[in-house]
Amino acid sequence: MIFSDFSDFVHSPFPVIGSVVLAASIFVYVLCYLRSPLHKLPYPPGPPEKGLISGNQSDLPPSQPYLTYLEWGKKYGDVIHYRTYSKHTIVLNAYDDNVELLDKRSLIYSDRPYLAMMDLMGWLDFNHAFMHYGTKWRSHRRIFQQFFRLEVASKYQPTQAKKNLDLLYGLLTTPEDFIKHYRTLAAAIIMSITYGHDVTPKNDHFVDLAENAMSHMSGGFAFIDSLFHSFPIICHLPAFLPGLGFKRFALEGKRSVLDMLNIPLGIVQSKMKDGTAADCVAADLLESCQSDEQRDAIAGVIATAYAAGSDTTVSSIGTFFHAMTLFPDIQQRAKQEIDAVVGCEQLITYKDRLLLPYVEAVFREILRWRPVVPLSISHASTSDDVYNGYYIPKEIVTNVWAIAHNPEKYPEPETFDPSRFLDENGHLNDDNVGYVFGFGRRICPGRHLASDSVWLTIATVLQNFDIQKKRDSNGKEIPISGEYSDGLIAHPVPFECTITPRSTASRDLILEAVGKFST
Numbered sequence: 001m002i003f004s005d006f007s008d009f010v011h012s013p014f015p016v017i018g019s020v021v022l023a024a025s026i027f028v029y030v031l032c033y034l035r036s037p038l039h040k041l042p043y044p045p046g047p048p049e050k051g052l053i054s055g056n057q058s059d060l061p062p063s064q065p066y067l068t069y070l071e072w073g074k075k076y077g078d079v080i081h082y083r084t085y086s087k088h089t090i091v092l093n094a095y096d097d098n099v100e101l102l103d104k105r106s107l108i109y110s111d112r113p114y115l116a117m118m119d120l121m122g123w124l125d126f127n128h129a130f131m132h133y134g135t136k137w138r139s140h141r142r143i144f145q146q147f148f149r150l151e152v153a154s155k156y157q158p159t160q161a162k163k164n165l166d167l168l169y170g171l172l173t174t175p176e177d178f179i180k181h182y183r184t185l186a187a188a189i190i191m192s193i194t195y196g197h198d199v200t201p202k203n204d205h206f207v208d209l210a211e212n213a214m215s216h217m218s219g220g221f222a223f224i225d226s227l228f229h230s231f232p233i234i235c236h237l238p239a240f241l242p243g244l245g246f247k248r249f250a251l252e253g254k255r256s257v258l259d260m261l262n263i264p265l266g267i268v269q270s271k272m273k274d275g276t277a278a279d280c281v282a283a284d285l286l287e288s289c290q291s292d293e294q295r296d297a298i299a300g301v302i303a304t305a306y307a308a309g310s311d312t313t314v315s316s317i318g319t320f321f322h323a324m325t326l327f328p329d330i331q332q333r334a335k336q337e338i339d340a341v342v343g344c345e346q347l348i349t350y351k352d353r354l355l356l357p358y359v360e361a362v363f364r365e366i367l368r369w370r371p372v373v374p375l376s377i378s379h380a381s382t383s384d385d386v387y388n389g390y391y392i393p394k395e396i397v398t399n400v401w402a403i404a405h406n407p408e409k410y411p412e413p414e415t416f417d418p419s420r421f422l423d424e425n426g427h428l429n430d431d432n433v434g435y436v437f438g439f440g441r442r443i444c445p446g447r448h449l450a451s452d453s454v455w456l457t458i459a460t461v462l463q464n465f466d467i468q469k470k471r472d473s474n475g476k477e478i479p480i481s482g483e484y485s486d487g488l489i490a491h492p493v494p495f496e497c498t499i500t501p502r503s504t505a506s507r508d509l510i511l512e513a514v515g516k517f518s519t
């Protein structure tokens with residue numbers, strides 16, 4: 001059983017825990033306030049607390065909190081504070097404040113808040129995206145950067161082009177499965193680079209292992225995490241006790257995490273022994289691996305690449321199809337640029353990227369309009385700090401959505417308008433929307449790979465396909481809801497569209513390229 005709020009927990013079938021929690025709540029609340037003179041300065045402004053013990057818990061919306069934070073920002077300013085039980089959170093709605101704290105003071109703002117459920121499931125041991133700032137994080141991040149930094153990422157472009165061609169072929173043959181095709185694309189790129197594994201579109205063993213482990217993470221654990229934060233003793237209670245179903249759920253999740261970490265790497269190791277391993281990150285790292293500790297780090301870094309890199313890529317390509325279905329004029333303008341500059345005789349390659357500013361602007365607008373990770377991943381500070389006269393507690397949330405929808409920077413922010421990234425001469429301006437990848441020392445290390453993957457898909461799909469709203473049997477356009485899923489990564493809710501090749505030339509181009517690659 002997973003609890004969604006405090007009253008669920010207190011009224012759980014385990015009344016002893018309920019009462020202990022209630023008593024401890026009062027204690028924590030009192031302690032909280034007794035300790036507050038320590039921070040003589042006030043917290044930044046924020047919504048008034050409704051609950052004596054729970055603080056602003058009831059103010060938090062069940063979904064899309066970034067929109068609520070944006071509204072709070074209009075009332076209380078760009079730096080907002082709120083409290084849930086004993087946990088204090090700061091939300092940064094403005095770009096400049098993120099730069100001031102997370103970039104310029106990165107020495108103290110590079111930690112992550114403790115995520116109890118993720119820890120119970122084993123994610124904090126191996127996934128450096130959630131790890132505390134320190135020696136282990138540094139060593140994992142260093143290994144990661146070795147394979148994904150700008151100068152190295154371009155080495156994967158041939159793999160990305162090959163997998164992208166599979167997507168184009170899928171769109172040609174079974175366009176109605178476009179969502180499945182782009183999901184396969186994202187998984188195939190990462191699995192090929194990391195394990196040298198060629199993903200099959202259905203029932204792929206490697207993908208299933210990773211998705212199974214990740215499916216345990218998708219629950220909303222914010223409430224349980226804040227309980228753990230206030231009452232760490234819960235961590236030590238045995239999982240079999242009634243009312244602690246979330247602990248049993250977490251332990252089950254941990255088993256799937258271990259499978260995800262060990263099975264694919266074991267397969268690469270055996271292939272290395274019989275000399276059939278493909279050139280890949282795992283083989284490269286295992287070559288010089290000398291201890292179990294190093295093997296664990298390799299397993300962790302590689303699994304992190306899939307966990308952090310697959311669904312994020314899926315989200316942005318999903319937004320591309322979504323936006324192109326909704327905004328045919330923009331699609332048309334991008335095609336005009338492609339036709340004028342590159343034409344349709346050859347598939348677009350990375351060499352064409354600088355020649356296509358409007359397509360680049362479409363890419364940027366996709367990342368801005370519907371940010372993939374609307375609230376980034378929270379940072380935490382390792383020591384007390386003061387900013388603009390306010391005391392800043394541990395957890396810092398970057399509201400990427402608010403930055404991307406700031407009307408002063410982006411007039412009519414809800415309008416999908418790539419030309420906001422072009423000057424009057426049609427040249428790209430210097431806003432590369434880098435903030436969608438985070439800030440400071442925790443900035444996304446996979447951003448170069450992501451940019452290459454997403455851009456190539458955008459450019460080649462625009463070059464060769466028309467994307468339109470689907471029509472019903474009466475020829476009426478089927479509307480698209482425009483809704484997005486909730487959670488760390490936002491996806492357009494599944495929708496239908498019609499995808500057709502732009503011409504026979506486009507069709508032949510793809511078929512010819514597939515033939516070339518398969519020889």
Ligand code: HEM
Pocket residue numbers: 128129130141144148304305306308309310312313316372373376377378379436437438439440441442443444445446447449450451454
């Ligand atoms: C459009 C695609 C992507 C977006 C929008 C995105 C965005 C982000 C964001 C916002 C963060 C948190 C940064 C912060 O804490 O300040 C992050 C972290 C991370 N991303 Fe990405 N990401 C994308 C693709 C990828 C890919 C393809 C990979 C792997 C190949 C990847 C690997 C990571 C890792 C490992 C972290 C954790 C970094 C750390 O904590 O040190 N991401 N990403």
